[in-house]
Amino acid sequence: MLEKALDGGRGYWAWVCTLLALIGLGFVAYLHQFNNGLTVTGLSRDVPWGFYIAQFTFLVGVAASAVVLVLPYYLHDFKAFGKLVVLGEFLAISAVIMCMLFIFVDMGQPMRVVNVILFPTPHSLMFWDMTVLCGYLVLNVLISRVTFRAEIQELPPRPWIRPIIILSVPWAVSIHTVTAFLYSGLAARPFWESAVLAPRFLASAFSAGPAILIMLALLLARITAFDVGDKALHRLSTIMLYAMLANLFFVAMEFFTVFYSSIPEHTHHFRYLFSGLEGAHRLVPWMWFSLILGTGCAIGLLVPRLRHQRSSLAFLSAGIVLAIWIDKGLGMVVGGFVPSPLGAVTEYWPTLPEVGISTGIYAIGALILTGLYKIALSERAVI
């Protein structure tokens, strides 16, 4: 089956080579970081987590979002997702691997990362996050393998896989919930100390995830003979829309609670993000852009015609992904650190090595996804 990933046309190889080049660049950037320490990043005493952890958080959401296909297909027998489910699981596999890589490159002592396993510490949420992520990877590899094999052999999947598939549903929810708990359980950082953080993470994930899947499906329909069909696209776009509305609703809840109660520790972080604090306002344009873009795309998606037409759907999906990526991949993590516990305002911006390493990791994810999709489509004989 795997050999199918190695047999492709010119365009395919050009794409693979581009990814390999980016991975190579990322690797060189990582060597630079490995040899010099995290001083090559934009991180500081006051902002100890930045771009890497933010990408990790965003990607956990992407990984979890496979559930929006698995749940309707397996539990509600929504047949139109039949061809898509395995693509969602492949996306989850590639996203989880990227998550692990982002955690790895964030470590100050990467060679000691096994200490997390050697000294398991149940009172640390990081231990649980690692556990649920590894479990989720195993689940998705197993499920996609077994169900895809069965599909190719035109046999019904083995019955024992069904309970495992059902288990993967709450498991997907758990990975993003535990990731939210990494943040929301900290008395030190009032910005994240909100019970709505986990629901908000899930809502934004269930919007960005389907948006990415829609874009992938539309792309595949253009460059291959594989078409998921309008029915599946319509359902996905509806899920994306309502999840985005829920996300925006949660954001509004945060705004109300924070600004009406007016507790300075809480308002400071929001003010930093949306209007600037003590002359520091690097993220302000980004946050407004994200909020306006996200709201605009949600409104656009409410219009049935725009939602159903493939060109406008592609456009709106891209907008949703970008809006959520800025919110989670830039604002959410950094906003929690400004101001610091001692009231200092230290801004953060990723450096070139950080961006290079992150691009490399995204390229690894894209390569894994390309290979897996290639196998899936070749086996189904649509390319």
Added chain:
Amino acid sequence: MNKSRRDFLKKAGMTLLGASGARFVILGIADAEHLPDSGGSGVRRRWAIAIDTEKCASQGDCTACIDACNAEHNIPRIDNPEEEIKWIWKERAKAVFPHQLGNDSPRTLRDREIPVLCNHCENPPCVRVCPTQATWKRDDGIVMMDQHRCIGCRYCIVGCPYGARSFNFRDPRRAIDKLRSDYPTRTRGVVEKCTLCAERLAIGAQPACVEACEATCGAMVFGDLANPDSAIGRLVRTTLTMRRKPELGTEPKVHYKL
């Protein structure tokens, strides 16, 4: 944190000091049972520090405690404030006690520069979040670090509500003014913070900052809070002292008299 490892570290520390830290032994206080203000048998010790900020401020820009700590622990001098390593340093009182000091509080009080350090919280969030137990709380309440186990994830920095922890963004060994061979240096990529001079306590000495302060104005009192008859026990029980962000439930053990 299991006992045997703690014991091992203690012994390792003792051996280290036994070999090269002879100056304390000469003072004749090497017996760990005769620690200052020890709480007597059966009572769990709670080492704590009280700082009289008015006395401290009377010394102007005095940095005796900071210098002593830096020299004692091979703290690198890194001029970039974004990457500096500090175990004890001074902050404006208004930033340390943002809730207690308002804009109308006496200016001398608000702008007073006061020493801050790890509070050795009774209920330390840094210990709760650490995924490897590289930071843990000892029976005597000291929150310790094992830099050989730390993976540099910095979750403890994120979890500490007091900004008490520093991360080695670069190799610290190149930035040490005067290397002391009887105290370990750290490596790049790990977190560090005040240890309340556990290695000195083990041989019956006071923390370096307290000792240095005693030689100037004596604004710092160190001892066992669990012992009501200790100097610090009496002080905290008879005077109004404040702790940083007590509302978070971390139960800091550094007390301030403003």
